[in-house]
Amino acid sequence: MNMLTQYQIELIHREIDGGNNSDESAEVRALVATEPEAMALLNNLQSLDALFRQVPDREASPRVRQAIHGAMSLHSRASPKVEDAQGTMQMITRWAAQQLTGVSNFMGELMSTKKILLGATTAVAAIAIIGYVFVGYPPSVFDAGTIGSGNGMGGVQKAERYKGKTAETVTLSTPEIQALLQNDKILKLVRSDVFREVMRDDAMFTLMSSEAYRDLMSNEAYRDLQSSEAYHDLMSSQAYRDLMSNEAYRDLMSSQAYRDLKSNEAYRDLMSSEAYRDLQSNAAYRDLMSNEVYRDLQSNEAYRDLMSSQAYRDLMSNAAYRDLMSNEAYRDLMSNEAYRDLMSSEAYRDLMSTAAYRDLMSNAAYRDLMSNDAYRDLMSSDAFRELARDQSLSQAFLNEAMRDQQ
């Protein structure tokens, strides 16, 4: 068999690509008529081309496309909306920080009221702010007109995403956020698989977009809690940071018992029960939390109501709950002074009695989040824990969250 020359091979390739003139095409036809190898090559290339044509065109997700169009506002030089958009971006940034803290607060709060763990608070907040800025959600909040409605800012976050890559291109309005976005720990978190999983998670997205969650974010008692000394103490406590690196905590977060508890009806009933809320606001109970007068509690009416409630009894008989109660990380938390301060704070008690809190507790999106594998994986990931352990980062997030509340 004669080997084809390089020229002949290229001639056949060009025929496939439509790059030959009429003379060259005639040359190809003559070649394949006389050279079986040329015929085979031509047939192969045609098959290859046909195979490529079978590959379907793909579409990016609507959210990404929306984000690109939304980012347009930032670049439209003469648009009368630019100034407005930039102002909105600042609001969004702060809002995101607040969301961030909010998620962590309520996760922590859920845990603490259940005497489980008040953990991962500020670091969890990182999910929302980083997720928002880097990945781009929740746009629906803005679409709904809560912030910056009508100015196409639903996708502004994406422009910030790539801007966050290099110091010279960061244009986010607050220095704290700029610093955060250039922080190695945050970048490490953002690049982690578990973070991306959470960012893609529908439950998280739904929660952020829910009416109940937004109510919560605008709740005065909640803001009081965020600005409380006790909360700050907790965030900066060694116990909190230890907790984040605690093996028991990681085990707890990924345990079936924890997941089961989160989806347990009795547990949710208890969380939203009047008796339980009364107990939370009872001074004797707070003393108990400080490991002092337990006997007073025994004679307290709210406590007795709780004890005799069906929800409480159901919970007590739940294996997942019992497993949790015997968890070492949980017990460490119970002995943490900052945690006890928080439990006895006015702001915390106010929060427990808010309708927004009750809404959250019964919010399906929130429950989904709490029992979400990706979320728990993130909570126990090294990148996340490293972020959570960093006191300066925690403080930066808190400061940013506080800014919007002043």
Added chain:
Amino acid sequence: MDNSPAPDDNLDRALVRRFLDGERAAGDELVNRYQRSVFNVALRMLGNVQDAEDVMQTTFGNAFEALDSYDPNYRFFSWIYRMTVNESLDTLKRRRNVVSLDGSFDLPATGASQSAAEAEDRVGKALLELKPDDRAVVVLKHFVSFSYEEISDVLDVPVKTVKSRLFTARERLRQSLLVARA
């Protein structure tokens, strides 16, 4: 399958000018014209939807941020595809520092027919076995239907290099997709 927009330099230039004059809708139209093909170029370069979406957003973000400095003597589509390919190559480099590619190909299922899905899977895996520079030429040729000259323009390499890379890559694809399978 190629659904890329027919290059229309005058239209693109007009849209750029109108956008820079403050007409946001012109920017939207530019995005609409190119987002699908930009995404598909990135997708075929990377084999991963999430990464391709990242590249797509970054590309458009960079493009609109730099639109002030865009030279209308250059073709807009060359400019946007060049950014897409470069961003994809950067993503591959970053990814290589984290995990080995191992020919991994990560695409969720779509409503495409079985034969189309199979073709996508086979072609996707074979593309990832190519060197990135060669892959870029194949993608621009077969998924955007560019001429040698247009590919040369996008990649900023001589036409001769385009042909060389394309023929070499296609020979490898022919071996992996057709000959080895026969």
